[in-house]
Amino acid sequence: MQMTAYTRLTALVAAAALSAGATSVSAQEVDRSDWPESFTVGTASQGGTYFAYGSGWANLVAEELGLTGGGEVTGGPMQNMALVHTGEAQFGMTTMGPARESIEGTNPIAPGLQMTNACAMFPMYQTPFSITALASSGITSVADIPEGARIGFGPAGSTSDTYFPRMMEEMGVDFERRNGGWSDLGGQLQDGLLDVIAFAAGVPVPAVSQLEVQTDVNIIEFTEEEQAAIMEAFPVSPFDIAADTYTTLEAPARSVSMWNFAIANCDLPESFVHAVVDVVMSDNERMVNIHRAARSTVPENWDKNGVMMWHPGAARWFTENAGAEIPADMIHGGM
Numbered sequence: 001m002q003m004t005a006y007t008r009l010t011a012l013v014a015a016a017a018l019s020a021g022a023t024s025v026s027a028q029e030v031d032r033s034d035w036p037e038s039f040t041v042g043t044a045s046q047g048g049t050y051f052a053y054g055s056g057w058a059n060l061v062a063e064e065l066g067l068t069g070g071g072e073v074t075g076g077p078m079q080n081m082a083l084v085h086t087g088e089a090q091f092g093m094t095t096m097g098p099a100r101e102s103i104e105g106t107n108p109i110a111p112g113l114q115m116t117n118a119c120a121m122f123p124m125y126q127t128p129f130s131i132t133a134l135a136s137s138g139i140t141s142v143a144d145i146p147e148g149a150r151i152g153f154g155p156a157g158s159t160s161d162t163y164f165p166r167m168m169e170e171m172g173v174d175f176e177r178r179n180g181g182w183s184d185l186g187g188q189l190q191d192g193l194l195d196v197i198a199f200a201a202g203v204p205v206p207a208v209s210q211l212e213v214q215t216d217v218n219i220i221e222f223t224e225e226e227q228a229a230i231m232e233a234f235p236v237s238p239f240d241i242a243a244d245t246y247t248t249l250e251a252p253a254r255s256v257s258m259w260n261f262a263i264a265n266c267d268l269p270e271s272f273v274h275a276v277v278d279v280v281m282s283d284n285e286r287m288v289n290i291h292r293a294a295r296s297t298v299p300e301n302w303d304k305n306g307v308m309m310w311h312p313g314a315a316r317w318f319t320e321n322a323g324a325e326i327p328a329d330m331i332h333g334g335m
Contacts, residue, residue, distance in 0.1 A: 030271040038068035041262075042080035042092030045155045046073060047183030047210075049202035049293055053124065054093050056290030057262075057280050064279045076158030078107050080263065085115035087265050091276070092118070095127055095159045095200075095258040097235050099307045109157060119266040119311035119332050122277050122318075123301035125293040126257035128239045129164060129200045129230075132208055134189060135216035139196065142171050142226055149195040151175045152185035159258065160200035163234060168198065170233050171226050182207035190215055202260070202293030203245045212247050219246055221253035230256050259304040264311045266332045273313030281317065302326075 041058040044050035055071030062069035072089060074080055080092030081102035094102075101107055102115040133139035145151075151168065154160035156179045165177055178185070178194060186207040188194045199205050211217050219241070222230065230236060239257035243249045262280070264273050280287065280297065287294035299322035309332040310318075318324035328334050 030275070032271075034269045035272045036067075036090060036268075039090040040070065040072045042074040042083045042089040043071045044074060044076040044080075044093075044158060045181030045183070047181055047186065047207040048076075048154070049127075049205055049291060050076065050093055052206055053202060053291040053293060057287065058091070060286065060290070061276050061279050065275060075155050076161075077260075078102065078109055078157040078159075078162065081107060081115050081118050082109045082113075084118040084263050084265050085113075087117075087267065090265055090268060091121070092263050093124060093260060094118070094263055095260050096305075096307050097163060097258055098159055099261070099263075100235070101162075103307065116309070117266045118263045118308065119314070120305045120308040121262040121264040121273060121311055121314045122281055123297060123304050124260040124262055125202045125296040126237070126239055127159060127200050127260055128203055128241055128255040128257045129160070129167065129198070129236070130203070130205075130208075130241060130253065130255055131196060131198050131220040132189070132211070133196050133218050133220060135218050137195060137218075139220065140218050141220060142173065142222065145173050145175070145196055147174045149173070149175045150178055150193070152178045152180060152188060152194045152197040154185065154199065154201075155179060155181060158200070160198060163236075163258075164198040164200055167230050167234065170229055183210075186211050196220075200258070202291065203241055204292065208246065217248055219248050219253050222255060224254070227254055227256060259301075261305055261308065263308065264314065266309070266311060268311065268313070270311075270313040270316070273311045274317050275313075277314050277317040281321070299324075 041054045043054035058069050058071045077094040077098040080094050083089035084092040105112050105114040153164050185197050189197050236256040236258055239255045240252040241255050243251050281299055284298055287297050302318040302322050302324045310326055315326050315331045
């Protein structure tokens with residue numbers, strides 16, 4: 001049957017409607033022949049924000065793009081940089097501090113190796129540094145932490161374990177260092193095996209929220225002087241933990257934070273990474289449903305990366321959709 005102008009127009013309108021209803025237009029229109037059939041996202045330990053957030057967006061991307069993928073338990077940002085750099089994981093998540101150390105070759109996992117093949121993909125959220133103790137301990141401030149306190153700093157090599165011990169030393173705290181997953185450390189605190197847990201994770205931290213259900217806790221904020229001293233010594237920014245984050249809080253809690261970014265192996269196909277970024281960044285409500293920390297997972301926060309080279313596919317998405325002006329020398333291989 002010969003197609004008239006009217007039927008051609010009708011077909012075009014129908015095609016446009018189908019395209020508008022599609023979840024990821026970019027994923028349907030591009031050549032997917034060089035895309036991987038499956039992928040993993042390096043997260044951190046169970047009970048932490050990285051695991052919940054990372055597994056959530058991994059599942060979302062897998063569903064939307066018709067691939068097999070999911071989150072993988074890891075040691076956190078330092079290990080994620082190594083896994084993504086080597087290609088053992090296609091994607092991961094890191095914070096700016098560990099990213100800088102990894103690129104400079106001071107990642108303790110592989111000292112001397114400059115991990116330059118892990119590229120920035122999209123902004124996640126800020127990681128506040130927060131301190132929690134049982135209410136029964138009587139610890140309500142950093143100054144109250146007793147000499148030789150047993151402090152859980154999270155998994156070895158995590159952002160928390162990398163920076164929080166140094167911060168405690170900066171504030172004059174004498175402590176015994178303990179490591180473990182967030183859920184495990186929360187249980188140890190409740191059982192009296194730890195005096196304090198010092199978390200660096202997106203809020204609310206699932207392990208802390210679970211503790212609140214089971215017992216009374218104190219969320220300990222920094223004084224203005226402590227906050228200023230930490231900001232002077234470390235690559236962090238001021239941050240207030242909102243009062244509605246935890247039921248324990250009656251007012252915002254003064255803290256500091258580091259930005260988190262999702263990362264991609266720099267050698268992944270440009271169109272694949274572009275499609276992944278499109279799924280995550282095009283509908284913030286879906287991301288917030290995964291984790292409240294994703295309220296900051298919005299296009300305008302692209303400029304929070306000043307450390308890593310951008311993956312070309314991610315750089316193209318933010319240039320097209322967020323008006324990002326990313327210098328060519330900050331894009332892997334140029335663009």
